[in-house]
Amino acid sequence: MFDVDPLFVGVSVLTVGSSIVALETKELIYGAIALAIGMMGIAGFFLLLDAPFVAMFQIAVYVGAVAVLIIFTVMLVRTQALFTTKEDKGRKGAGIVLMLVIMAGFGAILLVSGFNNPSYGNFNSPGIDFTAIGKEMLTYYSPALVVLGLTLAGSVVAALALARREDIEQPQ
Amino acid sequence: MSTYPEKFRFGEFVGSIVWLVFIILILVTLIGLPLIFVVLFYAPLPPVGDQVLTPYLFLSMTVDPTRTLPIIKYFIHTDLFRIAAFPGFSYAALFAAVTIFVERKFLAKMQLRVGPLYAGKIEGIFQLLADGLKLVSKEIIVPSGADKPIFWAAPIAFVATAAAVTTLIPVAPGWVAANINVGLLAVFAILGFFPLIALLFSWASNSKYPFIGGLRALHQMIAFEIPFILSALSVVILAGSLNLTEIVNSQISSNWYILFLPISAFVFYISSLAELERIPFDLPEAESEIVAGWLTETSGMIYGLIQLGSYIKTYALAALFVVLFLGGWAGPVIFPAELTPGYTGVRIYNAITASAIFWFTIKTFGMIMLMLLPRGINPRIRIDILLHTGWYKLIVLAFINMFVALALVYGGILGPGGLLVR
Numbered sequence: 001m002f003d004v005d006p007l008f009v010g011v012s013v014l015t016v017g018s019s020i021v022a023l024e025t026k027e028l029i030y031g032a033i034a035l036a037i038g039m040m041g042i043a044g045f046f047l048l049l050d051a052p053f054v055a056m057f058q059i060a061v062y063v064g065a066v067a068v069l070i071i072f073t074v075m076l077v078r079t080q081a082l083f084t085t086k087e088d089k090g091r092k093g094a095g096i097v098l099m100l101v102i103m104a105g106f107g108a109i110l111l112v113s114g115f116n117n118p119s120y121g122n123f124n125s126p127g128i129d130f131t132a133i134g135k136e137m138l139t140y141y142s143p144a145l146v147v148l149g150l151t152l153a154g155s156v157v158a159a160l161a162l163a164r165r166e167d168i169e170q171p172q
Numbered sequence: 173m174s175t176y177p178e179k180f181r182f183g184e185f186v187g188s189i190v191w192l193v194f195i196i197l198i199l200v201t202l203i204g205l206p207l208i209f210v211v212l213f214y215a216p217l218p219p220v221g222d223q224v225l226t227p228y229l230f231l232s233m234t235v236d237p238t239r240t241l242p243i244i245k246y247f248i249h250t251d252l253f254r255i256a257a258f259p260g261f262s263y264a265a266l267f268a269a270v271t272i273f274v275e276r277k278f279l280a281k282m283q284l285r286v287g288p289l290y291a292g293k294i295e296g297i298f299q300l301l302a303d304g305l306k307l308v309s310k311e312i313i314v315p316s317g318a319d320k321p322i323f324w325a326a327p328i329a330f331v332a333t334a335a336a337v338t339t340l341i342p343v344a345p346g347w348v349a350a351n352i353n354v355g356l357l358a359v360f361a362i363l364g365f366f367p368l369i370a371l372l373f374s375w376a377s378n379s380k381y382p383f384i385g386g387l388r389a390l391h392q393m394i395a396f397e398i399p400f401i402l403s404a405l406s407v408v409i410l411a412g413s414l415n416l417t418e419i420v421n422s423q424i425s426s427n428w429y430i431l432f433l434p435i436s437a438f439v440f441y442i443s444s445l446a447e448l449e450r451i452p453f454d455l456p457e458a459e460s461e462i463v464a465g466w467l468t469e470t471s472g473m474i475y476g477l478i479q480l481g482s483y484i485k486t487y488a489l490a491a492l493f494v495v496l497f498l499g500g501w502a503g504p505v506i507f508p509a510e511l512t513p514g515y516t517g518v519r520i521y522n523a524i525t526a527s528a529i530f531w532f533t534i535k536t537f538g539m540i541m542l543m544l545l546p547r548g549i550n551p552r553i554r555i556d557i558l559l560h561t562g563w564y565k566l567i568v569l570a571f572i573n574m575f576v577a578l579a580l581v582y583g584g585i586l587g588p589g590g591l592l593v594r
Contacts (some may be wrong), residue, residue, distance in 0.1 A: 008234045029319075029372075029375065033181075033322075053354050057357070060360055063365065064361065071368065071371060075383075102341055
């Protein structure tokens with residue numbers, strides 16, 4: 001029925017499994033490592049979708065920066081103080097049931113939608129290059145790009161203003 | 173002083189060696205050869221040239237040098253060879269080994285010392301072997317309370333990450349293990365793993381000096397990653413591609429980019445020194461302040477693996493500098509087209525590829541020497557100066573040359589159809 005790609009299955013198992021570990025493990029540091037592995041799995045999905053540019057940025061930003069930030073925070077904060085509530089079996093069961101319901105719902109929606117049509121994936125148009133995306137960004141979508149750039153610049157300036165220390169005494 | 177056994181007889185020594193050879197010959201005849209035949213019979217062998225490789229053909233090829241050539245040619249064009257041997261791990265590890273020895277002799281000569289002298293007769297050339305044997309035979313001590321899985325996994329991850337960078341570096345036309353369109357981005361994405369590994373390893377050591385060193389490594393690598401990427405970005409503007417092979421080709425068709433982007437090259441060089449934790453920026457391993465930084469609790473082969481990884485990383489960053497600024501393998505063809513005139517049959521080697529590899533190796537080695545140089549002459553800088561340099565000065569410098577690159581492209585001097593493009 002389905003032509004299953006073993007690579008896709010492997011990456012999916014890796015991503016979902018490490019996400020579950022990230023949520024469930026008692027050791028926060030292992031959770032953070034599992035989160036980093038899950039993000040690498042998402043980069044693997046982007047690679048499978050022929051989007052290596054996005055995949056590399058996914059690794060550089062999410063593994064190289066966000067995961068480091070999370071691990072850094074976890075190391076500095078005493079982990080015992082964060083979690084004092086005991087594990088509740090009822091809550092856990094309810095959470096698993098809720099997750100299964102949501103996943104079944106999404107699956108049902110996908111199955112009845114046009115994605116299930118076998119001819120859906122058979123389009124022959126070439127993949128879009130990142131240079132083409134860059135050209136589009138600088139021509140058709142340039143106002144949005146300018147607005148985004150201004151927002152980012154404004155937030156950077158605001159962050160610098162907030163981080164400026166005023167309590168340093170000038171040497172006389 | 174080493175001691176000799178009381179009853180040493182030369183005849184007994186020779187006799188034991190003869191016995192060993194005899195036993196090895198018997199084992200090879202009874203076990204080795206049948207095993208080879210069984211494997212050759214069942215393993216699917218590739219067609220070489222116009223004939224299918226049978227065990228008989230394989231054995232006759234291994235004894236006849238002219239018939240061995242096609243099979244060697246087949247194997248050096250497989251992906252496994254590229255990853256494990258030539259542009260990949262073994263080449264980089266060879267570079268690392270040479271670098272470790274040359275560094276010690278070079279620094280010693282700079283500081284009027286002699287350096288390694290006694291292992292091996294000539295200038296201590298077996299020092300590396302002696303050090304390697306020492307590291308292998310040493311006990312690996314895991315500190316009490318250490319996080320064992322991370323403690324064991326981090327050094328291996330360090331070497332693996334460094335080796336992953338080397339697979340992206342093109343050494344000669346077509347000689348790259350992974351020729352991907354976003355090669356430069358992939359290099360930076362992989363380099364982003366290093367602070368993570370250093371931080372995790374320092375935390376897993378369960379000791380305060382490694383942790384201080386790990387935090388310093390994190391600060392330093394994050395602070396210098398941005399000027400690092402920005403300085404490479406101006407090269408991308410000039411070359412119009414993120415593929416490293418394309419970048420080299422565009423330099424061959426114009427000029428080396430260090431001529432147009434000297435400030436970027438300088439920023440790249442400084443940032444790679446910081447990324448490598450080499451001497452002016454070796455705060456994470458500052459041995460006079462925090463014992464040995466994040467390497468304090470390492471011993472034996474764990475230390476050896478991390479050192480191997482960091483020297484492979486040195487090779488990778490020097491090679492990246494050569495690819496981005498020094499024209500990669502660009503250089504005149506210096507090898508003759510045929511090694512043995514009058515030899516009929518297959519060509520033994522490609523003169524263009526051989527000279528490309530030669531130029532690349534020479535340039536990379538010179539670049540590594542330039543990276544070793546500050547260790548002999550510079551003191552360690554303070555951490556606030558380091559962060560200030562990274563965040564304020566180098567980023568601004570990188571931006572300056574990016575505008576130069578943009579002016580060159582929009583002024584029609586470089587880039588597609590430019591004045592200087594041949």
